């Protein structure tokens with residue numbers, strides 16, 4: 001593993017790799033790595049000759065200043081985790097570049113002016129609640145595409161809407177990059193791993209698996225209940241969780257949204273039959289203990 005902080009150094013390493021016809025895999029992250037990120041990195045190491053992992057807390061995708069400030073930054077531990085992953089797996093890749101630029105290095109001209117639009121895909125769920133978020137993601141991901149020139153790019157299904165956005169970005173900019181969606185990695189108790197989980201108090205962390213448990217029950221209900229009934233049940237179950245369970249410190253779930261959408265178009269469906277072709281996915285955002293958690297379930 002080699003750490004690179006300068007864009008120019010990444011470009012020259014990529015140029016050399018390209019001259020040798022090496023296939024490059026890119027894994028964009030914001031650091032604070034956990035097993036979820038490592039599963040993407042592992043897959044990239046197995047499917048490519050060289051892997052670029054970016055660790056960059058991208059300020060322009062945060063629409064909440066406090067969230068940006070509180071975002072964990074643990075570069076040294078992250079690099080150790082990557083080293084230990086490389087040591088424990090068989091991989092095709094001969095080289096891993098960990099790209100850890102500063103904000104100035106990523107955006108030398110200051111805050112980028114470019115704006116991306118994704119139409120109906122960004123008009124649902126995260127889109128209206130996080131104005132500018134997906135455009136900020138697209139700006140950084142495009143910059144990473146330009147620098148790393150990957151054949152394949154790896155993204156986690158935990159950020160389900162983000163995958164649809166990147167698919168649309170690739171269509172817009174016409175880069176021949178293969179988008180590789182990767183399944184969610186969960187803790188043993190079912191909670192989707194997230195860098196934000198470390199901000200949960202122990203009591204909140206103990207409650208958090210109820211999100212996935214509720215979604216799993218919803219998947220079973222979908223066999224015999226209508227879409228709207230499943231939606232309502234999920235929102236009610238989480239919103240009233242503290243009334244039914246013993247939750248310390250006034251902890252409670254505050255669902256922000258739960259939508260059942262077509263797995264590709266991300267448009268809400270009224271009936272299960274409407275998603276026959278692409279499948280249906282349930283996407284949720286829930287506040288717990290001041291932390292915003294997201295998760296999905298496939299129906």
Ligand code: AMP
Nearest residue numbers: 029030036155156158159183184185193
């Ligand atoms: P982040 O650092 O949160 O921006 O995440 C970087 C990448 O890792 C994104 O493509 C995420 O979707 C993915 N990711 C985050 N958590 C998980 C998880 N629990 N399982 C699989 N992928 C994940």
